[in-house]
Amino acid sequence: MTTAGLEEFEDELETCFGASCGFCERGCPVYQAMKVRTLSMKGRNRTMLGLLNNRFEITPSVIQAAFECTLCGNCDRWCSLKNTDHTRAFREYLLKHGVAPMKEHSSLLASMKNYGNPWFQPRSARAKWLRGLDIPKAATGKQNVLFFAGCTSAVTKPLMSSLVASAKLLRRAGVDFAVMGQDEPCCGSTLLRVGQTDAFRELEKENFEKFEVLGIDKIVTACPGCYTTLKKSAERLKSGIEIVHITQEIVHLIRSGDLKVRKSSERMTYHDPCHLGRLGGIFDEPREIVKATANFVEMPNHGLESRCCGAGAGLQAAFPQLSRELALRKMEEAKETGATTLVTCCPFCETQLGNLPGVKVVDLMELLLEATADD
Amino acid sequence: MNYISELRAALGDANVLTDPAELYVYGADWSPMTSSEIRPPDVVVQPKTTRGVQRTVKIAHAHEIPVVAGGGLTGMLGGALALFGGIFIDTTAMNSIIEVDPKNQTVRVQAGATLQEVNDAVNPYGLWLPHQPESKWVSTVGAAIACDNDSTFGVRYGKILNCLLSAEIVTGTGEVLELGHRKAHFTSSGYKLKDLLAGSEGTLGVVTEATLKLEPIPETRFVEMLVFRRMGSAVDYLSRLLKAGVCIEAAHINCKRRLKFYTHAYTAKHGREPEIPTWAEALLAVAFAGDKKISSMQRDYAIDIASEFEAEVVKEREIVESWWASKYTLDFEPFKQKWPDSQKTKKFGAADPGVPVGRLEEFYHKFIEVAEKHNLDIIGMNAYLEHPNSIGFSLSCAVFVDYRNADEVRRFRMFHDELSKLAVEFDGTMSTFMSDTHQKAPYLELEHGNSLKYMKEIKRLFDPKGIMNPGKKFVREEG
Numbered sequence: 001m002t003t004a005g006l007e008e009f010e011d012e013l014e015t016c017f018g019a020s021c022g023f024c025e026r027g028c029p030v031y032q033a034m035k036v037r038t039l040s041m042k043g044r045n046r047t048m049l050g051l052l053n054n055r056f057e058i059t060p061s062v063i064q065a066a067f068e069c070t071l072c073g074n075c076d077r078w079c080s081l082k083n084t085d086h087t088r089a090f091r092e093y094l095l096k097h098g099v100a101p102m103k104e105h106s107s108l109l110a111s112m113k114n115y116g117n118p119w120f121q122p123r124s125a126r127a128k129w130l131r132g133l134d135i136p137k138a139a140t141g142k143q144n145v146l147f148f149a150g151c152t153s154a155v156t157k158p159l160m161s162s163l164v165a166s167a168k169l170l171r172r173a174g175v176d177f178a179v180m181g182q183d184e185p186c187c188g189s190t191l192l193r194v195g196q197t198d199a200f201r202e203l204e205k206e207n208f209e210k211f212e213v214l215g216i217d218k219i220v221t222a223c224p225g226c227y228t229t230l231k232k233s234a235e236r237l238k239s240g241i242e243i244v245h246i247t248q249e250i251v252h253l254i255r256s257g258d259l260k261v262r263k264s265s266e267r268m269t270y271h272d273p274c275h276l277g278r279l280g281g282i283f284d285e286p287r288e289i290v291k292a293t294a295n296f297v298e299m300p301n302h303g304l305e306s307r308c309c310g311a312g313a314g315l316q317a318a319f320p321q322l323s324r325e326l327a328l329r330k331m332e333e334a335k336e337t338g339a340t341t342l343v344t345c346c347p348f349c350e351t352q353l354g355n356l357p358g359v360k361v362v363d364l365m366e367l368l369l370e371a372t373a374d375d
Numbered sequence: 376m377n378y379i380s381e382l383r384a385a386l387g388d389a390n391v392l393t394d395p396a397e398l399y400v401y402g403a404d405w406s407p408m409t410s411s412e413i414r415p416p417d418v419v420v421q422p423k424t425t426r427g428v429q430r431t432v433k434i435a436h437a438h439e440i441p442v443v444a445g446g447g448l449t450g451m452l453g454g455a456l457a458l459f460g461g462i463f464i465d466t467t468a469m470n471s472i473i474e475v476d477p478k479n480q481t482v483r484v485q486a487g488a489t490l491q492e493v494n495d496a497v498n499p500y501g502l503w504l505p506h507q508p509e510s511k512w513v514s515t516v517g518a519a520i521a522c523d524n525d526s527t528f529g530v531r532y533g534k535i536l537n538c539l540l541s542a543e544i545v546t547g548t549g550e551v552l553e554l555g556h557r558k559a560h561f562t563s564s565g566y567k568l569k570d571l572l573a574g575s576e577g578t579l580g581v582v583t584e585a586t587l588k589l590e591p592i593p594e595t596r597f598v599e600m601l602v603f604r605r606m607g608s609a610v611d612y613l614s615r616l617l618k619a620g621v622c623i624e625a626a627h628i629n630c631k632r633r634l635k636f637y638t639h640a641y642t643a644k645h646g647r648e649p650e651i652p653t654w655a656e657a658l659l660a661v662a663f664a665g666d667k668k669i670s671s672m673q674r675d676y677a678i679d680i681a682s683e684f685e686a687e688v689v690k691e692r693e694i695v696e697s698w699w700a701s702k703y704t705l706d707f708e709p710f711k712q713k714w715p716d717s718q719k720t721k722k723f724g725a726a727d728p729g730v731p732v733g734r735l736e737e738f739y740h741k742f743i744e745v746a747e748k749h750n751l752d753i754i755g756m757n758a759y760l761e762h763p764n765s766i767g768f769s770l771s772c773a774v775f776v777d778y779r780n781a782d783e784v785r786r787f788r789m790f791h792d793e794l795s796k797l798a799v800e801f802d803g804t805m806s807t808f809m810s811d812t813h814q815k816a817p818y819l820e821l822e823h824g825n826s827l828k829y830m831k832e833i834k835r836l837f838d839p840k841g842i843m844n845p846g847k848k849f850v851r852e853e854g
Contacts, residue, residue: 014410014778014779015719017403017410017413017778018721018722018778018779019722020403020404020405020448020449021405021449021510021513022447022448022510022512022513023512023513023705025447025512026489026491026512035421035465035467035468035470036397037400037401037465038396038397038400043400046399046400046403046413047396047399047400049410050396050399050413053410053411055395055399055413056395056396056399057395059394059395059396060394061392061394061396061397062396065396
């Protein structure tokens with residue numbers, strides 16, 4: 001369903017017009033920052049409906065309505081409709097109706113095509129984080145579990161330490177795993193979010209063919225975007241490969257007490273990355289880890305109600321000012337809890353929030369590894 | 376320079392919207408209409424201050440352009456739709472909380488703040504704004520005043536007017552006026568012009584700021600549901616509770632058909648309808664709130680005397696919680712039955728009359744008769760007690776309307792008109808929570824007789840050129 005064309009949603013758009021409750025507005029970070037109706041889901045649905053009904057042409061506001069959204073899914077929280085799917089289909093519709101990809105998105109796509117990642121880094125850069133770790137490279141029939149690093153963490157120097165921490169913790173959890181190193185493909189999340197659905201479909205098919213050839217039964221990833229994308233791809237392609245997030249894989253170490261963790265008295269809060277929480281349904285495991293290591297405090301908007309950091313779905317690239325505004329709001333919420341550290345586990349959220357003044361931003365896996373350093 | 380250029384010069388380009396896609400989203404509210412009826416304004420402005428509203432209205436006044444102000448656009452009868460085009464003032468960017476005064480239990484807000492935003496700001500002080508329609512997440516203070524919409528807690532706290540101490544408006548000439556009595560709860564001085572604002576639908580001016588009376592958040596709340604053999608018994612029972620001195624926080628009488636509107640999620644979960652006795656014709660949902668000891672005593676006493684009215688308490692808490700969620704907490708799982716699970720093909724449409732307390736049952740039968748005559752799928756009737764410590768109610772006479780079908784929308788409007796007129800014949804009123812809008816304008820004289828000309832004079836005083844939300848309340852006079 002995630003790749004249905006906009007026309008297929010027309011009935012749902014009519015339903016939104018009929019219901020017109022606007023309950024999506026309250027939790028929408030973009031609407032709350034901008035107060036522009038076409039940027040709320042109700043307004044966006046109505047914009048799509050008007051477009052399909054030929055009430056107006058594709059205008060700058062239509063394009064803005066389609067792309068100025070982080071696809072954080074908060075609107076779906078308060079609605080029975082598949083709003084984020086509508087938005088993805090909206091982007092695809094515009095691209096198929098003559099709208100040129102946004103130049104910032106075009107460069108991401110060019111990089112995907114040439115380098116296999118959205119960040120203009122050579123394929124070899126993907127393997128840099130593995131230096132000194134002695135992790136076997138995946139080979140046909142040699143392993144059951146694959147640790148999937150994800151483009152962003154693998155090619156971004158400050159984020160590599162989180163992958164190292166993940167790998168070390170997986171080992172402690174007794175997981176026998178391999179990695180694909182520089183042959184690891186992109187999960188395609190970026191393609192999907194910016195409306196390149198056909199290209200995404202091709203990529204996901206190729207990816208799962210590779211995984212199948214390697215004889216992978218389970219993919220563990222620490223990247224929330226990769227997690228939801230791979231999980232949905234596996235479902236769509238009816239693949240038997242299990243997709244899990246690293247917190248699910250290692251939380252038993254905390255629960256069983258097998259991992260001795262030093263608990264600090266530092267006040268820390270946890271930011272649910274949209275892809276892991278609201279879209280991935282994983283809320284408890286990361287919290288268990290933070291609670292084991294620090295004095296945990298919740299932000300007012302947490303769990304399903306967590307507000308997006310503003311980095312996702314191409315917003316950071318194409319609308320940096322708005323993206324930063326969303327991040328500032330998130331940081332303000334974190335500060336108000338009295339926490340000195342914000343823990344999260346998404347490379348986008350970490351980069352986005354880590355660049356702001358306020359509280360310190362720490363990766364969940366690094367936090368846990370640090371708390372067990374003397375173990 | 377045309378008026379849109381003047382608006383740009385006055386408010387800045389970013390605050391003046393003319394892109395047809397942006398205008399389109401302002402072309403419909405929550406009322407039953409087909410999507411082909413969406414009628415956008417000519418221009419939308421988003422002022423941040425009273426001064427911005429004033430500049431807008433002055434430009435409109437000079438050019439004689441219609442001005443409609445709106446908030447969340449959840450009106451149920453088109454009150455904030457720009458029927459004659461012109462300027463739509465989107466007030467939602469005017470949502471500042473200007474002053475919370477915990478000692479005097481008041482808050483001063485810009486009128487574009489949603490009712491929920493007001494509560495988010497005052498709850499930390501142990502206070503709340505009890506005016507709570509189901510649309511509170513999007514309904515703004517200004518829109519609540521202009522529409523005079525309903526509140527779940529009306530029987531204890533009344534509606535928005537009972538909370539409104541003072542309001543700033545921009546009149547149809549662009550004059551800024553403060554109407555009301557500052558932070559005093561009431562006054563015997565002057566004419567109570569502030570009261571004219573409740574249900575005025577923006578026809579006198581645009582509400583820009585309001586001072587609202589707050590209440591302490593009760594320590595606890597008990598919600599119960601009782602079933603009765605007749606709707607009239609539920610009315611008698613409530614009257615008895617008030618006589619006994621019981622403080623009721625919320626009271627809603629549902630006909631047995633209406634309950635199904637709240638149990639969609641229950642039915643989906645359990646695969647069956649909730650077990651309500653077949654003899655039950657009415658279900659009363661009632662809440663008691665305050666200190667635990669007192670509220671529980673009141674609740675217990677209310678349950679004790681229920682047998683005098685042959686009533687039974689609904690034991691299945693899930694039904695009660697489901698109903699309460701749909702009215703107040705808005706927890707999604709039970710609530711989604713209303714928006715939009717149950718409305719995939721048809722939507723909720725209603726008439727909102729008020730009838731004398733002794734004629735509820737009689738009117739209920741008329742409602743069924745009229746709905747059937749117009750071949751509409753009946754949701755049922757809900758009588759909300761909306762007046763402090765009295766059994767005066769708002770009626771929501773609801774039907775499903777296929778908003779994809781122009782003929783059904785037309786039949787719904789005929790149904791609405793017929794029930795509105797009937798309410799006057801019943802010695803009641805046409806409207807209790809939607810206001811008049813353009814829908815009732817053609818026959819408003821039925822209710823108000825000769826006093827209508829005084830109302831028109833009042834409007835002329837505030838809005839001499841008739842630019843403020845034209846066509847609402849009064850049919851627009853040509854020329």
